[in-house]
Amino acid sequence: MSRAVLAGVVAAVRRSVSQVCDPEYPEVTIAELGILEGVSSSDGGSTVRIELVPTMLGCPALDVIARDVTDAARTACAGADVSIEVTFVDDPVWTPDRIAPSAVGFLAREYSVAVRSRSATASCPICGNDALEHRSDFGPTPCRSVEWCPSCRNPIEVVGRVDMPAAMEAAPASPALA
Amino acid sequence: MTDSAPEVMDGAREMVLALADDELCIGQNLAWWIAVGPFLEEDLALTSISQDELGHARALYGLLGDDVDALAYARQPHEYRSAHLTELPCRDWGETLVRHFLYDTAETVRWAALADSSWEALGAVARRALAEERSHLRHATGLLSRLLRTEAGRSQLLPLFDQFTPMACELFELPPGCAADDLVAAGIMARPLSDQRAEWQAAVDEAVASAGYQPQWPADSAIPASASGRAGQRSAHFAALHAEMVEVLSIDPTAVW
Known part of the structure; x- marks a missing residue:
């Protein structure tokens, strides 16, 4: 070839x-x-x-x-x-920072799922409040944690556990999106 | 792959097998809590941790061969290297919590010692797993510290430390034929196991010190070498655990998930 x-x-x-x-x-x-x-x-x-x-x-x-x-x-x-x-592959390590901004918006709009990344605070996908309260690292799937929105009083699924971005500091952005 | 001598790599593979078997057994045991956890968040936490541990087992078996299922399920009992602590069934939530705390504290120390391994693929798995361990440890220490502030928590949980800590020391032992000194010299493992065990014991001591408690640490593992899980001796609980793991496969070997 x-x-x-x-x-x-x-x-x-x-x-x-x-x-x-x-x-x-x-x-x-x-x-x-x-x-x-x-x-x-x-x-x-x-x-x-x-x-x-x-x-x-x-x-x-x-x-x-x-x-x-x-x-x-x-x-x-x-x-x-x-x-x-x-x-x-085990290297690089996946972090929510690898999720494209368009998908972050889509997940919030269509699934009411927030994304916790280093570049943006997780805000409530329902009312937009950005002071979510951490409830549990463990949600409906291993990659989702559970938070609580004190403003609209809804439990919120958040992609990423609370310390994931910090723990994976060295991980580069996805080259597939570059 | 590292360029260590073949006999050192054989020892490293034996160590990885032991770590993988620990993860497989404790992961499978924790799954017992599906739908019966004491409260919803705890149900999700323990079963998420179960999934994580099984994922770690898969990654470790993957370093040893392509047929991960065969490694996980199709060996004879004496070919497993799991520490007996990981084979204990979950029935009582207090027991589960204390064991989970001891195990995840130990795992965090063990993974950290492998994170810069000269066996590059092992180092990558260790760094990946370490990132997930933080949430396990936060879960265990968070619940433990809150419960130890209560009289009921102290009276129920502290005796369990006496029961489990001697057995848990086996987590820092290696299978026979696996020379820890050689692994350190070859850069496969950063620190001797005695150092790792000391760090783990200090972390356990610190977690229970606020409750006015000091665990009794045996000089050596409470389990004699001849009866050790690392040497291939299975605890009384292994047969039932293994039967549960292979229940579907034994009915239909071609079954897929």
């Missing part, structure tokens, strides 16, 4: 897997959530390697995401003589 053809295949796979949606939020892509780390060729061009970053090591959706990404990649490179390798 020529270098140009290979670059085309990698680009097609990147486009395709970028559109894979999260099982928990079926309108939000894994690229927007910062789960997609990168797509590249390896083994002298015989393999297209897709790196994913798990939100939490114990996330039960990891296998579903890997399967959906594999399917999308296979479809995108149908006919090309390459194998697909989908792998979860």
